Amino acid sequence: MDLSTKFDAKSIESQVKEYINSFDLEKQIFASDKPEKIRFIEGPPTMNGIPHAGHLRGRIIKDLWYRFNTLQGKKIEFNGGWDTQGLPVELQVEKELGVTGGKTEAIKQFGIERIVSECKKVVEKYNRVWVKVDDMLGMSFNHKKAYWTYRDEFIEREWQILKKAHENGILEEDFTVIAYCPSCQTSLSHAEVNQGYEEVKDPSLYYKVKLVDEDAFLIVWTTMPFTLVTDAMVGFQPDEDYVYVKVKNETWIVGKTRLEEFMTEVKIEDYKIGKTQKGSKFEGKKYIHPLLDSIPELRECSKADNFHVAVSESFVDASTGSGLVHLSPANGEEDIKIANKRNVKIFSPIDDEVKFTSQAGKYQGMFVRDADRTIVEDLRDCNALVKIGKIKHKYPLCWRSHHPIVWLARRGWFYKLDRLDNKAIDAAESVEYFFEQPKNRFLGIIKERHPWCISRERIWGCPLPVWNCQVCGEKNWFFSRKEIIDASTSLPDGPDFELHRPWIDNISVKCKKCSSTKTNREEYVLDTWHNSGSAPYSSLTDEEYTNEIPAPFLTEGIDQTRGWAYTLLIENVILNNGPTPPFKSFLFQGHVLDEKGGKMSKSKGNVLEGEETLEKYPADLVRFYFMWKASPIEPLSFSTDELMSRPYQ
Numbered sequence: 001m002d003l004s005t006k007f008d009a010k011s012i013e014s015q016v017k018e019y020i021n022s023f024d025l026e027k028q029i030f031a032s033d034k035p036e037k038i039r040f041i042e043g044p045p046t047m048n049g050i051p052h053a054g055h056l057r058g059r060i061i062k063d064l065w066y067r068f069n070t071l072q073g074k075k076i077e078f079n080g081g082w083d084t085q086g087l088p089v090e091l092q093v094e095k096e097l098g099v100t101g102g103k104t105e106a107i108k109q110f111g112i113e114r115i116v117s118e119c120k121k122v123v124e125k126y127n128r129v130w131v132k133v134d135d136m137l138g139m140s141f142n143h144k145k146a147y148w149t150y151r152d153e154f155i156e157r158e159w160q161i162l163k164k165a166h167e168n169g170i171l172e173e174d175f176t177v178i179a180y181c182p183s184c185q186t187s188l189s190h191a192e193v194n195q196g197y198e199e200v201k202d203p204s205l206y207y208k209v210k211l212v213d214e215d216a217f218l219i220v221w222t223t224m225p226f227t228l229v230t231d232a233m234v235g236f237q238p239d240e241d242y243v244y245v246k247v248k249n250e251t252w253i254v255g256k257t258r259l260e261e262f263m264t265e266v267k268i269e270d271y272k273i274g275k276t277q278k279g280s281k282f283e284g285k286k287y288i289h290p291l292l293d294s295i296p297e298l299r300e301c302s303k304a305d306n307f308h309v310a311v312s313e314s315f316v317d318a319s320t321g322s323g324l325v326h327l328s329p330a331n332g333e334e335d336i337k338i339a340n341k342r343n344v345k346i347f348s349p350i351d352d353e354v355k356f357t358s359q360a361g362k363y364q365g366m367f368v369r370d371a372d373r374t375i376v377e378d379l380r381d382c383n384a385l386v387k388i389g390k391i392k393h394k395y396p397l398c399w400r401s402h403h404p405i406v407w408l409a410r411r412g413w414f415y416k417l418d419r420l421d422n423k424a425i426d427a428a429e430s431v432e433y434f435f436e437q438p439k440n441r442f443l444g445i446i447k448e449r450h451p452w453c454i455s456r457e458r459i460w461g462c463p464l465p466v467w468n469c470q471v472c473g474e475k476n477w478f479f480s481r482k483e484i485i486d487a488s489t490s491l492p493d494g495p496d497f498e499l500h501r502p503w504i505d506n507i508s509v510k511c512k513k514c515s516s517t518k519t520n521r522e523e524y525v526l527d528t529w530h531n532s533g534s535a536p537y538s539s540l541t542d543e544e545y546t547n548e549i550p551a552p553f554l555t556e557g558i559d560q561t562r563g564w565a566y567t568l569l570i571e572n573v574i575l576n577n578g579p580t581p582p583f584k585s586f587l588f589q590g591h592v593l594d595e596k597g598g599k600m601s602k603s604k605g606n607v608l609e610g611e612e613t614l615e616k617y618p619a620d621l622v623r624f625y626f627m628w629k630a631s632p633i634e635p636l637s638f639s640t641d642e643l644m645s646r647p648y649q
Contacts, residue, residue, distance in 0.1 A: 009618035009620070009621065010618055013618055013619055013620070017135070017138075026142060029070055029075065029076075030075055036074055036075060037074075037075040037076070037077065037547075037548065038069065038074050038075065038076045038077070038548070038551075038552055039076075039077045039540075039544070039548035039549065039551050040062070040065075040066065040076060040077065040078050040079070040551060040553070040554070041081070041535055041536050041539070041549075041551050041554060041568075041582070041583075042062075042079065042080050042081035042141070042146075042147075042535075043058075043081070043532070043554065043555075043556040043560065043564045044080075044081035044082050044083035044084075044147070044149065044532050044535065045082070045083060045130060046083040046084075046086075046088045046089065046528075047082055047083065047084050047089060047122065047123040047124075047126040047127050047130070048088040048089045048091070048092040048122065048126060049088075049092070049126060050126060050129045050130070050133075050609060050610065050611065051129070051130055051133045051609070051610035051611070052600065052607050052608060052609055052610055053592050053600065053607075053608035053609075053610065053613060053638050054557070054591060054592040054600065055610060056137060056592075056610050056613070056622065056626065057589060057592050057626050057636060058555060058556060058557060058589055059134065059137060059139055060137070060622075060623045060626050060627065061555050061587070061589065061627075061632060062139075062555060063137075063138065063139050063140055063141075063623075064623075064627070065553055065555070066078045066140050067140065070140075077142075077145075077548070078140055078141060078142060079141065079142045079143075079145040079146055079147070079539075080131075080134070080141040080142065080143045080145075080146030080147075081146055081147045081148075081149075081532075081535060081539065082123070082127055082130075082146060082147070082148050082149065083149055083528065083531065083532045084123045084148050084149045084150040085119075085149055085150050085460055085461045085462060085525070085528050085531055086456070086458070086460065086461050086525075086527070086528025086529075086531065087184055087186065087400045087456070087458065087528060088400055088528070089119050089122055089123060089460055090103075090115070090119060090458060090459060090460045091184065091400055091401065092122050093106075093115060093118045093119050093122055093460075094106050096118070096122065097109075097110060097118065102183060102184070102185050102353075103184070103185045103186075103457075103458065103459070104185065104352070104353065106459075107459070112459055112501050112502040112505075113502055115459050115460065116459065116460055116500055116501065116502070119459075119460040120150070123148075123150065129611065131143050132611065133610045133611050133614065136610075136611065136614040136615070136619060137610070137614060137619050137622070137623070138619045138620070138623070147535060147538070147539035149462070149528075149531040149532060149535075149538075150460075150462075150500070152481075152498065152499045154531075154534075154538045154539065155462045155463075155499045155538075156480055156481060156499070157534070157537055157538035157539075158462055158526070158530070158531065158534040158537075158538045159462075159465055159479045159480065160479060160537070160575070161530075161534050161537065161538075161571050161574055161575050162464075162465070162477075162479060163477075163479040164574055164575050164577065165415055165574050166477055166479075168419075168574070168577055169416075169419060170415050170416055170417075170419050170420065170574055171413065171414070171415060171416075171454075172413070172414055172416050173411065173412070173413055173414075173475065174411070174412065174413075174414050174451070175346075175409065175410070175411045176333075176336055176409065176410075176412075176414075176451075177329075177330070177331065177332060177333045177335070177336045177407050177408065177409050177410075178407070178408065178410055178412060178453050179192070179193045179396065179405045179406075179407060180354065180405060180406050180407070180408040180410065181398035181400075181401055181403055181405055181406075182353065182354040182367070182403055182405075182406055183398060183401035183403035184398060184400060184401050184403075184458075185352055185353065185457060185458075186456045186457045186458050187410060187412050187453050187455065187456060187457065188398065188399075188405060188453070189452050189453045189454070189527055189529065190448075190450040190451070190452065190453070191445075191452070191529070191562040191563065191566055191567075192398075192399050192527075192529070193396045193405060194396070194562050196396055196397040196398065196399045196402070197394045197395065197396050197397070198394070198395065198397055199392055199393070199394055199395075200392070200393065200394075200395045200404065201390050201391070201392055202223040202224070202390070202391055202393065202395065203223060203224070203225055203372055203376070203388060203389070203390065203391070204221070204223060204387075204388070204389040204390060204391040205221065205222050205223070205225050205376065205379075205385075205387075205388050206219055206220070206221050206262075206266060206321070206322060206385075206386035206387040206388075207219075207220055207222075207228075207290065207379050207384050207385055207386055208220070208250075208252065208290075208384055208386055209234065209287040209288060209289060209290060209384070210287060210288045211253075211285055211286070211287050211288075212285070212286040212287060212288060213285065213286065215251060216244060216251040216252070216253055217250060217251065217252050217253065218234050218252075218253050218287055218310065218324055219252050219253065219254050219262075219322040219324060219386060220234055220322065220324050220325065220326045221320070221321025221322045221324065221325060221326075222321075222325070222326050223391055223393070224331070224372070225371075225372040225373075225375040225376050225379075226368040226369060226371045226372050226375060227326070227328040227330075227331045227332075228289075228291060228326070228328075228375055228379075229291070229295060229298065229349065229356065229360050229363055229368075229371070229375070230328040230329070230330035230331055230347050230348060230349070230350075231289060231298075231308070231326050231327070231328050232301070232307055232308065232327055232328065232329050232335075232339060232344050232345070232346075232347065233307075233308070233309055233310070233311045233326070233327040233329075233335075233338065233339075233344065234287060234309075234310050234311070234324055234325070234326055234327065235310075235311055235312075235313050235315075235316040235324065235325045235326070235327050235338075236279030236280070236282050236283075236310060236311065236312045236313070236316060236323075236324060237255070237279045237312070237313075237314070237316040237317070237318040237323065238278065238279045238280040238312040238313070238314060239278065239279065239280070240255050240256065240257060240278070240279045240316075240318040240323060241255075241256040241257075241276045241277070241278060241279075242254065242255055242256060242276065242277055242278070242279055242282070242323065242324075243255075243256050243259060243273055243274065243275070243276050243277075244273075244274035244275050244276075244277075245259070245263075245271050245272065245273055245274065246271060246272040246273075246274060247268060247270075247271050248270075251274070253282075253324070254322050254323060254324070255279075255318045255322060255323015255324065256276060256323070257318050257319055257323060258318065258319065258320070258321065258322060258323045259273075262321075262322050262323075265387065265389075266386055266387040267387075279312045279316075279318075280312045282310040282312065283310060283311060283312045284309055284310065284311075285309060285310040286305075286308060286309050286310075287308055287309070287310065288308070289302060289308050290379060290382050290384035291375070291378060291379070291382070294361050294362040294363070294378060295359075295360060295361040295362065295363070296361050297347070297349065297359040297360070297361065298347060298361070301345055301347050304344075304345065306342055306343065306344050307344060307345060311327070311338065311342070313334075313338055315334050327339070329344060329346045329347075329348075329409065330346055330347060330348035330350065330408065330409040331406070331407045331408065331409070332407060333407065336409055346409050347359075348408070348409045350368060350408055352457065353367070354367060354368050354369075354406050354408070355367050355368070356368060356371065362378075363375070368406060369404070369406070376388050412453050412454075412455040412524075413453070413454055413455040413464060413466075413524065414451040414452060414453050414454065414455075415451065415452040415454055415570070415574065416451055417449045417450065417451060417452060417570065418449045418451075420449070420570075420573060420574070422579070423573050423577075423578055423579045424446050424449075424569060424570055424573045424579070425443070425446055425447055425579075426579035427569055427572070427573050427579040427580055427581040428442060428443055428446045428569055428581065429443065430579070430581055431581050431583060431584065431585060431586055432584065432585035432586075433585070433586055433587075433588070434585070434587050434632075434633070435588070435633045437633065438558060438561060438588035438633065441558075441561050442561045442565065442566075442586075442588070445561055445562055445566060446566070446569070446570075452527075452570070453527070454526055454527045454530050455524040455525075455526070455527070456524060456525050456526065456527055456528075457523070457524065458525050459501055459525070460500070460501075460525070461500075461525025461526055461528060461531070462499075462525055462526040462530070462531055463499065463500065463501060463504045463505075463521070463524070463525055463526075464521075464522060464524040464525065464526060465477060465478045465479060465484065465504075465521075466478075466521065466522050466524075467508075467509045467511075467519040467520065467521050467522070468519060468520055468521075468522055469511040469513065469514060469516055469518065469519050470516070470518040470519065470520065471511065471514055471516040471518055472511065472513050472514040472516065474511050474512060474513040474514065475522075476509060476511055476512050476513075476519060478509070481495075481499065484504075484507060484509065487509040487510050487512070488507055488508065488509050488510075489508045489509060489510055489517045490506075490507065490508045491507060492506045492507070493506060501523070501525070504521060505520075505521050505523060507521065508520075529563060529564070529567045530567060530571070532564055532567065533564065533566075533567025533568050533570065533571045534571050535568070536549045536550075536551065536568065536572060536582040537549075537571075537572070537575055549572075549582055550580070550581055550582050550583050550584050551582065551583045551584065552583075552584045552585065553583070553584070553585050553586075553587070554568075554583045554585070554586050554587075555586065555587040555588070555589060555632075556586075556588065556589065557588070557589050557590075557591060558588045558589060558590055558591065558633075559591070560588065561588060565586055565588070568582050568583065569581055569582065569583075587632055587633075588633065589632050589633065590630065590631075590632065590633055590634045590635040590636060591635050591636075592635075592636050592638050593635050593636065593637045593638065594606040594608075594637065594638065595637055595638060595639035595640075595641070595642070596637070597635070597637045608638060608640075613640075616640075617640070617643060617644070621643065621646075622643070625642075625643045629642075
């Protein structure tokens with residue numbers, strides 16, 4: 001190398017890279033006679049955008065680990081990996097195509113095949129930027145051996161995890177209340193919901209319903225007026241005292257604990273307290289829903305003895321609202337459990353666009369949250385409105401669209417994680433985490449055992465290989481291309497069909513149970529977190545997986561306690577049907593913040609792009625700064641002024 005006498009870090013960097021690229025460094029490293037080979041599994045970045053400063057921190061830590069172990073003579077398979085499917089990519093395609101009406105409009109305007117084609121183009125476009133930035137950063141990744149989650153060979157391997165879950169009773173179809181994004185028009189997992197809570201303003205509605213067998217009104221509270229359309233029960237806390245209160249010429253029933261605060265909130269000073277009764281005593285009392293004239297189908301439901309009744313349940317929180325809550329089995333996780341336990345009908349007149357259907361009567365065609373105001377006015381008109389106000393509270397937003405989610409009763413496929421017993425917890429406890437705080441956080445999440453909704457009503461993703469028989473209702477699972485071909489009655493695209501929509505949707509199979517040929521594939525794709533979570537198995541051969549997993553060390557951001565680290569561990573436990581983690585140690589990193597300690601976001605204009613940063617500043621300086629500035633677990637406030645002033649020297 002011909003180095004100038006004048007120090008120019010960027011010039012030297014360029015020459016050193018040119019020199020390193022002039023020979024096969026990996027070949028020399030693997031020429032070592034040491035037998036030990038170590039596998040690193042990359043936490044795949046999603047190919048829907050360009051890398052930013054937050055990504056650089058994690059990649060630097062990974063690269064330093066690789067270099068340190070390589071210098072010790074270890075043979076390390078340090079391959080890249082790319083997350084290429086799912087919502088993030090699809091939404092980027094919709095944006096680039098100018099689609100504003102979501103999935104339904106995209107399919108109508110462009111068709112599934114065009115959308116899939118555009119998804120591949122987006123993935124390839126952003127991948128070129130990522131590879132370039134990795135090179136600028138001095139990353140040692142072997143990108144020639146990188147795994148891509150959308151490739152057929154990866155998908156077939158991923159299906160084997162589904163197969164194990166199916167065989168061991170972990171995978172199950174269910175009709176239950178799940179988080180649903182109206183913008184993305186798909187279900188979300190519990191882990192995804194917990195990634196995006198923000199403080200929002202919602203209505204705080206008190207309304208009254210008349211008891212059938214006595215001249216008294218239940219005062220009910222909700223923050224979601226639209227759920228009155230799907231109302232089925234009013235909940236009492238069994239051990240709470242409820243008081244009969246005379247207000248003008250009416251008798252109201254309110255929880256004793258909240259009485260004074262409630263009356264202050266609704267600005268009623270003149271009232272008289274009458275008798276007191278335990279919540280359990282109201283069990284089974286029928287009430288008259290105030291909007292039955294507007295919703296004829298709900299009137300029909302109300303004729304059942306167990307519909308529109310008071311119920312006493314221990315989960316009811318008597319310290320909020322009026323001490324009574326309305327239960328809407330179509331829109332509440334606890335509510336649907338109570339309904340199923342009591343064999344109460346689930347009335348759910350809501351479509352995929354989260355609009356009311358014709359069953360909702362007057363409210364047909366309205367987006368459910370837009371119906372809030374109309375419902376409040378209808379309550380006012382029928383003298384059932386007590387008080388309408390506003391409440392600030394934390395509410396989950398979709399992790400991709402940032403749209404407030406809606407809880408809906410829907411059919412989907414779930415991993416019933418409680419059926420793993422303690423296997424996942426035992427696996428997680430055997431891992432080294434380096435710091436107690438992320439360890440405790442991660443173990444706490446694993447212990448929740450909340451069912452994982454793995455199905456998505458989207459286009460671009462790993463398809464669920466399940467065909468529904470239209471004759472007998474059998475769910476026919478096939479876990480390889482060969483199994484599908486062997487059972488097929490038609491292969492419109494030949495035996496080399498791509499394992500994606502729309503090609504896999506075109507295939508008909510013979511029902512395993514009744515031999516009918518009237519079958520159709522359920523149009524679900526897998527949660528994109530399932531794709532990346534399968535990487536230790538799906539990206540390797542059986543021999544590599546057996547010999548090289550668990551990986552000795554992995555690292556990602558602290559948010560991955562509910563993301564990649566979580567899905568990695570759960571899927572590996574399912575695959576092995578035992579307490580086997582796919583990693584021996586996991587380092588969770590703190591987030592990278594702006595120089596004032598604020599969150600970086602495009603809306604604030606404070607995001608530092610990786611490529612731009614590395615074009616301005618020498619890679620070694622950037623790498624050193626990230627490692628000097630803060631402990632890996634701590635948040636890191638990135639300042640370019642501090643970077644260039646070099647206080648660490």
